[in-house]
Amino acid sequence: MKLRYNRVSARLFAAVSFGALAVSAAPAFAQASSDDAEAEDNIIVVTGITKQDANIQDVPTTITFFSGANLEEKGIQLVGDVATFTPGFNIRGAGNNPTALVLSMRGQVQNDVIATLEPSVGVYLDEMYIARAYGLNTEMLDISNVQVLKGPQGTLFGRNTSAGAVLIQTNDPKFEEISGLVKGTYGRFNERSGTAILNLGFNDSIAVRGAITYGKRDGYKTDVNTGKKYEGRETLNGRVKVAFKPTDTLEILLSGEWYDGDIVGPARQNLYYNLGGTGFDPGAADRAAMGGDPDLVAISDPSVSAGAPAEGLFNSVKTQTYMAKVSLETGFGEIRWINGYRKIKASNLIDLDGESSATGNHFTQGSQDLKQFSSELQLTGQGLDDALDYAVGITYFNESGFDQSRSVTSGGAVWSGFKGIIDNDSMGMYAQANYHFNDALSFTGGLRYSIDDKGITAQSAVYPLNGSVPAVCLPTSFNIGIVLAGGTLTPEDCNRPRSDTFKNLSYTAGVDYKISDEILIFAKHSKGYRSGAQQLRTLTLNDTAPAQPEIVYEQEVGIKTQFWDRRVRFNVAGYHNKVKNAQRSVILAIGGTSQTILENADTETWGVEADLAVEVADGLTLTAAGSITDPKYKNYSGFVVVGGVLTPNDKSDTQFTGIVKEQFSIGANYVADLGMARLGLNANYAWQGKMSQTEQTFARLTAPTTTAGGGGFDAANAQAILDATTTRAHGITNVRASLAFGDNDNYEIALFGRNIFDERATQYTLFLGGLNYIGTSWNEPATYGVTGTIKF
Incomplete structure (x- = not known):
């Protein structure tokens, strides 16, 4: 054990040292911001x-x-844009x-979005957990x-x-203040x-705050x-939001938020169809017409499928x-x-393969109706003459x-359907404290016990004309003789109920030491817990066992520094x-039907993250951030299909999906008083390395289909698959220039x-696999425009 501890310590020390060298010797990687609106x-x-x-x-932990x-300065318009400028964090659309997000951080990933699969990165809106x-x-x-x-x-x-x-905090009402703004934007498309x-x-004692935004944009794909x-x-x-403060010690805050969004699409683009097959390629003419332009598509008319x-x-x-x-x-x-309380109602229709023929199309239709309720009672404070925070x-x-x-x-009239009706309960108890031995040395310790009771009723069936009456339940053993007896089958006849309970004790322990008022070093060890996940889109009975809870053990060491009268801030961990x-x-694809199988693996990840902010002159601040993430599978006992049968397989040689191993960003913010106006200039560049979007490897793709996990492709097609399913390394640049007028910068015009x-x-x-096509969506093209704002 001592030898292993020394190896871990050595590698962590090397990671931190590398991060320090990267930031001090190369263009700075960082991101942290100083904003007078947030802090003095x-x-x-x-x-x-x-x-x-x-x-x-x-705070002895890593925070962006x-x-x-x-x-606004960085051009972060949607929640999904936050990861662009956050080292070690990646978000992509589901x-x-x-409108759903797939989130990955520090080698851990939620690689799908279904109602039974939990994220590994939790999102909180005004302290409320957003489950889906x-x-x-x-x-x-x-x-x-x-x-x-x-x-x-x-x-x-x-x-x-x-x-x-990810903690998202909206603005609360302000007492004894009447204020607001009106803002309008016009831009490309x-x-x-x-x-x-x-x-x-x-x-x-009483304040109300209201905010509303409406947006519309034309399509940019043709x-x-x-x-x-x-x-x-x-x-x-x-x-x-309504805030009521009847006494100096009591405050009540009520809020309601409503969102309604519609998208014409998404419109995917076909890259390949029937790879390695018989020559049947209904998307060939479409691809020739698109010529590799990411904003050209060829969509099947959905009416070809009754x-x-x-x-x-x-x-x-x-x-809501x-x-x-x-x-x-x-x-x-x-x-x-x-x-x-949160309620979600969503529905869509997607052309998965992105080609226009009636014989090669693949449509999927989704609908969700989910609601959640949460309640938390907490006590925070100080004790022991302020030596203890708890x-x-x-x-x-x-x-x-x-x-x-x-x-x-293929233009069929019979739709396969999966439905999961869920009913989940969770309870937790936690306690965490930070004890200050003296002005320099502190210890943090915390525990949480969690209990998750999960229930699902899965329905799998075949629906003629996408109707409400199934022709047959899947697996067929759930028909229960009704069709054979001449009766009418209902979706409820296909019910497969299951319930599971998961329990866990999470903990954290760490020490931090202030070398001076400007330098903090810290080390901690934590255990995290991601609840077990029940199967929703499977057909066979022997694979309905849930994915087990995900247990994480992590060690982190870091240093936080600030100097030059707080004009420089550098952190690395x-x-x-x-x-x-x-x-x-x-x-x-099992028996001709695509199914989603939840599996478990063991992984190990090493990484380093750093951020830097320098106020090089009055009004000019340079920022930078960067990360390196190195994940590996230690064990992965999953499934493949051999001869139409779901078969256990060691998949520890496969690739991580949705993980960006290298990221960095740099930015500059300049503010100047021109006398009659205030000038603001912002430029930010964010780069990410390549990212795999398939777990497949060249060896697996070229192995014979008689081999477990073998794709049966020749070398050229296998390489084409890997190239097409790898997001290339790329960087994006956002800019903003503004002029603010008035005594309190009440009027602003900005170009972005x-x-x-x-x-x-x-x-x-x-x-x-099975149809052997590749369909893709692309990031958004260049957009620019003008925004006018009036504040009062």
């Missing part, structure tokens, strides 16, 4: 390790922080819904700040934060949007056969979120009771509803984690550009 004297206030506000430089102003990613990728409306916490956060934030947590914010602080435009979108998002929705390709999401918080200051600390609490969470998908191929039962979602050099790379790519 360049102090950034974040959620501390006991859920109490703290200076980011005094964005104020509301930072988000394959089954573009559907409808998450919304506009940044009236945001106070976003904090990205790295590493297991299981003690304070609970299950499903085994890789980290006829983008137009309007935002209005109004704060009514009637007195020192169908080469019909001329139809795709990727147009229209969104409406509103929020109301029962398809009449509106064609579409994506519609509606969410309601919260009630009660905060009471007492002589022994602050008591907070946080309650939340947080204790209990949580309850309930989720119910359904997630459904149906699909059809190295980490090592081992994940037991890392969850994987794999699509396999996002991805101004039009760097294009694949965003989500699907290689579907």
Whole structure:
């Protein structure tokens, strides 16, 4: 054990040393921001390790922080854009819904979005856990700040934060203040949007804040056969908050938020069809017409498949979120009771293969109706003459509803369907404390016990004309003789109920030492927990066992520094984690039907992250950030299909999907008083290395089909698959220039550009075995425009 400990320590020390050299000897990698709206004297206030506000430089953990102003300056328009400027973090749109997000951090990944598969990066909106990613990728409306916490956060934030947590905080009402703004934007692709914010602080005890934004944009993808435009979108998002403070010690905060979004699409592009097959390639003419242009598509008319929705390709999401918080200051600390309710209704139709023939198409239709309720009672405070900071609490969470998908191929009239009706309960108890031995040395320790009770009723069937009456249940053993007896089959006859309970004790332990007021070093060891996942889209009975809970053990050491009168801030951390039962979602074609199989693997990851901010002169700040992530499989016992049969297979040689191993960003922010106006100039560049979107390897693709996991492709086709399913390394550049007028900068006109050099790379790519096609979507093209703002 001692030898192993020394090896781990040596590698962590090497990682930190490498990060320090990278930042000091090369163009700076970093990202941290100082914003006077957020903090005074360049102090950034974040959620501390006991859920109490703290200076980011005094918190012994790795955090990337964005104020509301930072988000606008960097061109962060949607929640999914946050990862672009966050080292060690990657977000891409989900394959089954573009408003849902697939998140990966520190070698851990949620590689699919279905209602039974939990994320490894938890997202919190105003302290409420957002369980499902559907409808998450919304506009940044009236945001106070976003904090990205790295590493297991299981003690304070609970299950499903085994890789980290994203905390989104919207602006609260301000007492005794009447203020607001009106903002309008016009940009490329006829983008137009309007935002209005109004704060009514009637007195020192009652305040109301409302925010609403509406946006619409024309499509930028063109169908080469019909001329139809795709990727147009229209969104409406509103929020109301009411704050009531009847006494100096009691505050009640109520809020409601509503989102309604529609997208014409998504429109995928076909890269290959029937690879390695008989020569049947219905997408060949389409690809020739598109000529490799990422903004040209060829979409099948859904009407070729009887029962398809009449509106064609579409994506519609509606969410409702309601919260009630009660905060009471007492002589022994602050008591907070946080309650939340969220409802999601979503539906879409996607052309998965992205080619226009009636004989080669593959459509999938999805619908979700999910609701969640959560409640947390917490106590935070200080004790032992302020030597001890603590947080204790209990949580309850309930989720119910359904997630459904149906699909059809080759212009057929019979749709295969999967539906999961879920009913989940979770409870947790936690306690965490930070004890200061003296002004320099502190110890942090925390525990959380979690219980997850999960229930699912799975329905798998074949539906003629995409109707409500199944022709046959799958597997056929669930027909229960009804059809043979001449009866009418119902979806309920296909029910396969299951319930599972998962329990876990998470912990964290760490020490930090302040070498001086400007230098903090820290080391910690944490255990994180991602709840087990039940199977939703499988057909055979012997694979319905759930994916086991994902358990993460991580060690991290780091240093946080600031000097030159806080004009320079440099932070670097190295980490090592081992994940037991890392969850994987794999699509396999069994008996002609594509199924999603949840599997478990063991992984190990080493990594380093660094950030730097330098105020080189009054008004000029340079920032940079970077990360290196190196994950490996230690064990992966999964499944492959051999002769139409689901077969166990050692998959430890396969690739990680959705993991970016190298990232960095650099930025500059300049503000100058011109006398009659205030000038603001911002430029930010973010680069990421290549990313694999398939677990396949060259050896597996070229192995004979009689071999477990073998694809049977020749070398040329195998390489084509790997090339097409690898997102190339690329960087995007966002810029913004503004002029603000008036006594308090009340009037502003700004020019903006996002991805101004039009760097294009694949965003989500699907290689579907069986049909052997590859369909992909691309990141958005260059966009630019003008924004006018009036503040009062």
